[in-house]
Amino acid sequence: MKLVYRYRVKSLAGLLNKQARTVNFVWNYCNDRQKDALRFGRRWHTGFDLIKLTTGCSKELGLHSGTVNDVCQQYAKSRSGSRRPCLRYRGRKSLGWVPLKGEEVNERFTTQICSNCGAVADSRPKGIADLGSLFTEHAKEWRCCDCGAVHDRDLNAALNILRRGRATLAVGIADV
Template sequence: MAEAGRITIKVRLRDKHSALLNRQAAAVNLVWNYCNEISRKAWSRDRRWLSKFDIAKLTAGSSAELGLHSHTIMRTSHEFAKSRDKAKRAGLRWRSRKSLGWVPFNTGHAQVISAGQIKFKGVIFEAMHWRDELQPGVKIGAGSFNCDARGRWYFNAPIEVGCDEPTARPAVGIDLGLKDLATLSDGGKIEAPRLYRASEAALATSQRARKAPKRIRNIHAKIANRRKDHLHKASAAIAKKYGTIVVGDVSAKRLAQTKMAKSVNDAGWSMLRDMLSYKALRHGGRYIVANERMSTQTCSECGSIPPSRPKGIAGLGIRGWECSDCGTVHDRDVNAARNILRVGLDALAEGAGA
């Protein structure tokens, strides 16, 4: 095995642990809200900005009374301070009973003791589904127990995993899109399943009929699970086949503020990129994000930006075009993927030569 890498894993826990975790999550909310209260008061009264160490001191010693690990209390106070500093506000939103359950822990405080069993704070939690990477002795980083909208609890944490030795495999450029989720530089395409679009009718019916919120949450959860499953399979196939993966830097966040928001969010670009990054590492490959500016309008054969290129909003509907300089006929997305690959490999070569 090559040098170790880090991946984040998520496993669902058995429902019998829900009562305990719900109690701990309520205690975490109490700690968070106390941090919020003292931070607001310190700023309102003395114009004093409490540091994470100040807040940690004020929450110390409450472990036994709250039924929480002392490091969970410390992590909660640190996460509060981090979020508050990022927001640049003395106070944040309060955590209520409606807030999704969250019980954080620090590095080294959760251990895998056997297949399907995780020990934390003297309690052995059993998982419904297991990951092969979770072996006894694996190094588990700072993570958390999290509850979803359906009341299901999960264990989430980064772990160290061994990576495959690098092997000679081809490089690929990837152009992310909406018609096809991903187009590869070798001509391959991964379809966009449009899961949210396919479920819109069921969602609309439930909302019009004022069905129980639980049913609506279940529909959204099924959409998310199916999307994640599709992306896992697609990213795993790419990471196994290609040694160097170059993906365009299209901004999902920026496009999510346009009329394409629903389609962009349904595609799951950010999730796919995250999966490709750690799976490429796991399989001994490289993952590169490349500037995709002008990738659609540049001829990947001769490198020119010809007059016949697709331009502007009107050009979005053009799926194929011919370069007026060299005569090459292009599939719009394959051409973009080839240009993305070239930019990524050029950047890699420049880095190696530096």
Template sequence: MIKHTKTLKVRVRDKHKALLNSMARNVNFVWNYVNELSHRSIKERGVFLSAYDIHPYTKGAGKELELHSQTLQCIAGEYVTRRKQFKKARLNWRKSGG
């Protein structure tokens, strides 16, 4: 059975721009924090952290960053997946707003 994917283009209204930019900055902040945490763990202990190991370090940050806890877990999971995919101890930093 063939699955078809349809891509929709949706214009984001200007009133949502500030909120989306804020969320993007917060997601990039978490990515960079996890990147630094993972790199320090590898450097100091020689241990690669899994998404499960990263979770206690990001626990409770969702309220301050206005992100859901599942979002933080997904960021950590995505980070671990990409680190394994590219076989690197440290990935590139993510930046927002240029």
């Protein structure tokens, strides 16, 4: 089962707005290639064709290559579902969506690290044996030995993953 999470993320010093404008640039490039295909009587580009055309542009644009590929795939999918031969151009203010892909957040030990102080506590749950034979509310709680905070295992992991994701996002986005 593949889980998809959708978040509304606050822009970090305008970086997401810049990234959204760059995504719009890629979308408009795909639209231009479709117009060229119509003008010269060629077949429509598939998502794979558009990906081949945009190969190597990710570093120059400041986007991850997975993001560029997703924009190309989404353009081809949207175009095939539309009755119009070409889609509308996305302007500067059109900040519809930005696929945030790239380096994934490492989820290792996120349930075992204290989200309050960052210490790997001795009283953390260690594997299935420490969760108890029955899944009760108390089996999912543990206390940090360093700061004394009581953690729910799932909530603690979510906070740690969020912190790692924000750190990855802040470091991974280049100025455009």
